[in-house]
Amino acid sequence: MKQQYEILTTIRYRHDFFQALFYEGIGIRIPAATGKQLLNADLLLKQQASGCTLLYNSLGAGMRTRSGLLGSNITLVFEIVLKDPLFYNYTAIDTNDITTRCFMFGNDTANAPGVLHRYSYADAADLRGTDELQETYFTKPFGLLVLRLDESLQDNYLIHFKARSTYWCYYLMSEQLAALAHPVILNNNGVSCFSEPLQAALPERNQVPVLVSKDPIPLSDRSPDILKLADRAPDGNNKHKVIISPLPSPEINRISAAGRSWHTNGKTYSEIFLY
Incomplete structure (x- = not known):
């Protein structure tokens, strides 16, 4: 089968603590169910140190255009992994009860423009209790990323964290x-x-x-x-x-x-x- 991958959306991570352009303290884990969805829809998640890109095979059978794929209303759920053990020391996040809460990111239309969270920075408004999650996780994830493949999906997004002020x-x-x-x-x-x-x-x-x-x-x-x-x-x-x-x-x-x-x-x- 011929393959030619085009970009559906690109996500970059930023943190104001670091003067470098992008942040490398988080990553993406693909659950088994989401992996099957990617395979069935001929999608590919390509990860970089400071972000990821969701691609589609434009030469695949069926939905070969971006607009056609975004009419499928597929919902993809990824786990966000925290790779930086010092994250909470320098991030402006209320850490009360963080052991029972995780971030919920996604392309919800109620979110601020160009980001995957409620306001311009990720904060306590994006935390959800683990009892609110649809699935039960053996190990609490740092966060979940929910991407709805519909007409609201933009070309580029940020997950942006604010530095703590002390x-x-x-x-x-x-x-x-x-x-x-x-x-x-x-x-x-x-x-x-x-x-x-x-x-x-x-x-x-x-x-x-x-x-x-x-x-x-x-x-x-x-x-x-x-x-x-x-x-x-x-x-x-x-x-x-x-x-x-x-x-x-x-x-x-x-x-x-x-x-x-x-x-x-x-x-x-x-x-x-x-x-």
Whole structure:
């Protein structure tokens, strides 16, 4: 049988944490029932690291045009696999009860344009309880992708995740840093964007100065701004001595409870320890 595959739709993954154009932290698993549907309809799912493409054989018997195939009203259900164990550390997703919930993506007409979720970013609105799923899964999937092959199917889609924004906390751990008279954190415009030093009690340590960002800062694999620790002159003329520049960003593979004694409920914090 002759084969010539044409594109039905293309899906790409993006995550704002990564400055690279596409995200490689998720993939697709084809259930056995869906595999049979693909075979019977002469369809092919081609996967790449940062997305997938659904193809049809334009030389196959029967439905050989895109419009003809999209009149078949076939529904394909794929499992979405999470390949990144640190995903929830840097993603703006409410993780309450995540063990009993999974993402539901698809080309529902109620979704935002060009994406496979309710709004421009995937969020808690796209989570469904496992008790709501039509099938029972031995292992809870990260998500399901439901594609209806009808006239609503677009040429291109995104699954797009938003980076978590947190209040950054810099702990002055060494004796030299803790002894700074007027520590301040400045952005690349020389503007103070962190609080005055607070005192935090750490296990087996005395009180440690900590500076907290005034506003939440998006997490990123590249720092969007150059932050620097300085010791400001006490005369108020904005003169300062730079101590550390640039300051490191939070490490997403580390979770600390160092500031729980003074953290504000409802806010998310990231701790960075300077020595």
